[in-house]
Amino acid sequence: MMRTRPLKVALLGCGVVGSEVARIMTTHADDLAARIGAPVELAGVAVRRPDKVREGIDPALVTTDATALVKRGDLDIVVEVIGGIEPARTLITTAFEHGASVVSANKALLAQDGAALHAAAEEHGRDLYYEAAVAGAIPLIRPLRESLAGDKVNRVLGIVNGTTNFILDKMDTTGAGYQEALDEATALGYAEADPTADVEGFDAAAKAAILAGIAFHTRVRLDDVHREGMTEVTAGDFASAKEMGCTIKLLAICERAEDGASVTARVHPAMIPLSHPLASVRGAYNAVFVESDASGQLMFYGPGAGGAPTASAVLGDLVAVGRNRLGGTTGPGESAYAALPVSPMGEVVTRYHISLDVADKPGVLAQVATVFAEHGVSIDTVRQQGKDGEASLVVVTHRASDAALGGTVEALRKLDTVRGVASIMRVEGE
Incomplete structure (x- = not known):
């Protein structure tokens, strides 16, 4: 039976992803209600620029006081898509303290302070979900955390940044140099005006920390991930790769040691054989290859960024958290029981x-x-x-x-x- 009282949702951030979340909540309201078991109501939207026109959002819901919004006490779910460390960290923990569960897309914060956020969620009996933090629309966090919970994951190897994959793909297929390929990525909107986080591997390293932590049931922080960027990759490197029957990708690699006693996490450019499934991942797409004892080899592929794909992952978490809320329960929290050391x-x-x-x-x-x-x-x-x-x-x-x-x-x-x-x-x- 449908519960008539709606679940109240606050949205922190209304940029490319946040605006898509709000749009889907409105256009798919009936379907979301049916899937959750209760209507979903957008109760407030925290932004930095209140005077900006936001199509489909009631201006009365817009506020610049994010702290007051998460302290309301009547919220069921807070969706955080503002990114960065602060004020996101404080807002999330404040939301837990005032009774709300949280859905986040904040890879940087989760990679740095995921353990503390999980502890805060557990302390207050609330959910922390973050499928959208890694690989956009691709279902990856939930399969690792739930579907493969009974298996032993040994390796996670993936392309987790669409900007770098677009650039390297252009260099491979057209013979363009790095700067030429970057300029095209910028013109098409795949690269930011300052692409440092992408091309120097910071974005991928944060995602690698999250993936390694979940896959190996071990706390892995951003500082544990070895990181190298791709700005020094040249046309000559691609020529050498082709002679070896390879191509070049910026990879996030999380591995369990052969003896099972430690793990490693790293991000760097690498040559991979053209026969490997990741070699055929083109453009701005992402793909992650998972190797485990029982399941063998699994590959997850799809759009890894963008407003609508990322919003899709956010809404998937919103449905799951909403169901938990109605059932008076919470989903899986942090699993770090293995506590394996991270090798240098x-x-x-x-x-x-x-x-x-x-x-x-x-x-x-x-x-x-x-x-x-x-x-x-x-x-x-x-x-x-x-x-x-x-x-x-x-x-x-x-x-x-x-x-x-x-x-x-x-x-x-x-x-x-x-x-x-x-x-x-x-x-x-x-």
Whole structure:
């Protein structure tokens, strides 16, 4: 039976995502009511610019006093889509204190203070849901947290930032340089005026922290994630990747150690074979590859950003939280019982592609090979091309630790015959 008293929802933020949430709440009101079991009422909208015209939103609901809104005491659900650390953190905890559950899309805050937010939600008997914080419309958080709760996840490997995937895809398919591809992404609205958070990997690192925490039942914070950006990727790197039957993606990689005693989380550009499902992910799309004991290999694919896709994830959480509210219960909270240590990047083991500028004379290859051997890094293939006294030497290694590779590169730079290390890239997905 339908409950007549509506669930009251407050919206914090009414930008690209918030306005879509409000629109869907209005246009799909009957369907949402039927799915939840009660009508949903937009009770207030907190914004920074109250004079801006917001189509479909009653101006009487708009306020600049977000604190007063979440303190009302009659709210059932607060939807937070303002982003950033503060005031979002304080507003969320205040909402819990005054009886509301929270749906958030705030990846940065969850990656930094997720444990504290979960503790606050549990203390006050409220829900904290955040499907929209990672990979937009793609159902990912709930499958990891609920559908795979009985399985053992060993690896999460994904493209979780649409801007960087668009840029790298353009560089791969058209031969464009980084700046040219970035300019196109900006013109099409895929990249912000300041793209630093995307291209330097900060956005993906926050998402990796969230995914690793859920997948491995361990608290993983943003500071635990190794991060490298993609601004140094060149057309030459793509040419080398193609010769290996690979392409280049900015990947978020969360792994359980082979002995199961620790985990790692990292974000960086990497070569992946064209045969891997992630290699075919084009444009601004996201995709996440999950490997687990019982389920094997699973892939989640779809639009990872944008107002409507992200709002879809927010509304999915709103329905789930609304049902919990009517049932007098809460959904799953934080699961961090495993408490596995997060290993440093130096202990990560993978393959590497190293491009060296060297002198074109006898004995150079032997010198280089000796350095690799002295640091315990086994060489898989070598390719050399020389002209006019200069040469390019490309080395692809077998699996080795990041620390061993780092020591190798440092020693290579000291050789008189090595003019410079042109690029270093990890090879994943094999």
